[in-house]
Amino acid sequence: MTDRTQVLISGGGVAGLTAALLLNHHGVDAVLVEKHASTSPQPKARRFNHRSTEVFRVLGLADAVARASAPLASFAGMLTGPTLAEARWPEVTPAMRAGITKHAKMGDCSPAPSVLCPQDVLEPVLRRAAEERGVSVRFSTELVSFTQDDNGVTAVVRPAGGEPFEVRAAYLLGADGTRSPIREALGIPRSGYGHLADNLDIAFRADLTELVRDKRFNLCRIENPAASGAFVSVNGTDRWLFSTSDFPGSASLDEEGRRDLLRTVVGVPDLDVEVLSLMPWESGMYVADRYAQGRVFLAGDAAHAMPPMAAAGANTAIGDVHNLTWKLAAVLAGSAAPALLDTYHAERHPVGYATAEFSSRVSGHLGTMIAKVTSEDTPPVDPVVGLFGVQYPEGAFVADGRGPAPEDHYAPGGRPGTRVPHAWVSPDVSTVDVAGFVLLTSPGEAHWTTEAQRLGLRAVAVADRAWLADVELEAGGALLVRPDAIVAWHCASAVGLADEYTQVLGQPAAVGA
Known part of the structure; x- marks a missing residue:
């Protein structure tokens, strides 16, 4: 059996799902395959900037994203302390006040807001929209191999528990993550600073409503002998994430040991806490030297892995597919020459590299990253220029x-x-x-x-x-x-x-x- 489509997408995260929606918006037939059974169970990226929500607005998803992000709409700013219970707002310095003023101006530059919407909340919204609009979205289906010729790409995909079959497409988009099998199969090398730090995210459930009632934070930096890092608000009530260094012995902690660690850094000894998941992850800078080879394109983490401050990687991924999808649509419709697709790398690679390099100024665990970003020694950057003023060379x-x-x-x-x-x-x-x-x-x-x-x-x-x-x-x-x-x-x-x-x-x- 051979299925046929115009664009095959490998990867069902933010990049792949947004690409599927944009291709559908442009009238292009697409098939998306994702080896996992569901969207991300981890909060991962949360801060989706104005440029990303402008894309969701064009896709008619502004209201859906607003509903998904509503629980964290009033959560902002950064706390600091030895525990979450003891954490306080930092003193507002002149430099901080200037930064707040600059960020406030960003709302005047866009018709769409910046939102806090955890990736495990956003991705189901995108998947549902893609399926409702007729995109062939196939989770539990892995891209096993592919070959390309002058006229298209032939991929072998395998559903979980099923027989492999072929998909013939005009183009293939690899949105398959940092360890991208597609990029590796193409032999595309990566550049950048490489490894920066090993980290561990602990997602947990605990009712902290009263504890944070007067300090609705986005991030909370923790300096504690047990474990330093940062708390992340996931829904502002009973779902949270603690991100720390992947310390020696972390893998050997049993369930009660993890709960005790969380009780210590929260600062509530008798806290009723449930550990939902553990995710070790590497902070590093790895940028593909080529974003395209023949009829195969890379986007998102497959093209550029970077430290996660301000969800830089996810927002850059949305920018990638916003750039690429209209070009694919134009070439497929015959209204543009195939050479138009060469401009994808020319435009997005410098942006991806510069963003990854900028994000890599901060390294270590999330708490260390916050400290460096908020330090008075950090050179000031106009966020309005960084978001809206980028110019392709x-x-x-x-x-x-x-x-x-x-x-x-x-x-x-x-x-x-x-x-x-x-x-x-x-x-x-x-x-x-x-x-x-x-x-x-x-x-x-x-x-x-x-x-x-x-x-x-x-x-x-x-x-x-x-x-x-x-x-x-x-x-x-x-x-x-x-x-x-x-x-x-x-x-x-x-x-x-x-x-x-x-x-x-x-x-x-x-x-x-």
């Missing part, structure tokens, strides 16, 4: 000669290769809510409306004068925005668009009458 866009965007403050100016700045074009539609290629103009631009229609594009007028000034669009100018909300072309005056659109896609655009 090269790729599927037409450079306009203005040079790179500034790094010390947020002012992308509508530069090609940057995410389009947010502005409301109607009460509930933002400039980042793009579907397909969109031409953004000032009001009353009949020339651009006609040109957009001729090329099969949508033209959307933006009346926000401050936004028009920010993106340096005078009367007669336009921005061409890609399906991943990246500016593909910036034009200050009324000129032809067809040649530039062709340059982005790698082949002439279909021109109407």
Whole structure:
């Protein structure tokens, strides 16, 4: 038996499930296989930033994600202490106050919020949505091997307890984790700092409602002779996680020993606690030297493993598939040349490497990471620039000669290769809510409306004068925005668009009458 699909996805985590939803959104048939029987049982990543929730918004999942993240909506900030019971809020220094002010500005730059939503809560939301929308999602099914030729990829997959069978696809996406069998089969080496620390996550259940009533924390750093590390809020009531160093003898602790350890670091000797799971994990920086080989692509941890502060790896994974899926859709539809797919590595590898390198400034267990991030000695970074101001060095866009965007403050100016700045074009539609290629103009631009229609594009007028000034669009100018909300072309005056659109896609655009 041979199944056929356009894109085969190996991996049912955040990257794979988001890719499946995006491909479905773009009208691409996809099959997802995942060797495990269910989504992650571990909280893992929790802080999904504005750029990630913008993707969920475009997918029509904003309300579902809001409901999933509601239990932790009021949990924020970091505590410190020898135990959770004794932990207190740190003194607010001038540097901390400046950082809080900068983070507060991020909400003005996006139509979507940053949310705390543990991965074991988010992934079922994504899986359910994919299944309801008709994506073939096959858990308990492992990709055993694959070969590729000029026309596609032939994979052998094996359901648990069943017979192996073939899947023939035009493309294969490896979203199969840090130890990616797909990356290893391709022989793609990795670069970076390598191993940084061995850690241990202990997920547990205990009713701490009263203990945290007046200190609803996101993270709590613990310095204790028994075990130092950090507590993580999972649902804010009875589900928590303690992350520590994977100390000698941890594997030999029996059930009661683990409970005693948790009672010690919580600071409640008679705490009724249930250990749910243990997960040893490595903190390290490993970035694939190539994100693609032939018809096979890597995304998420398969492409870039990094320390977990602020869920950098998961958010970068969502950015990967947001970038790749529209390109696959365009090539599969015949509206773009296959060379467009080369821009996936060109655009995302520098971002993945820089993010992993930045995250690797902190190492050790989670408590140590928190201490380093919050230290007065840590060089300040503008989070608005880091999230919204990233500029691709090269790729599927037409450079306009203005040079790179500034790094010390947020002012992308509508530069090609940057995410389009947010502005409301109607009460509930933002400039980042793009579907397909969109031409953004000032009001009353009949020339651009006609040109957009001729090329099969949508033209959307933006009346926000401050936004028009920010993106340096005078009367007669336009921005061409890609399906991943990246500016593909910036034009200050009324000129032809067809040649530039062709340059982005790698082949002439279909021109109407």
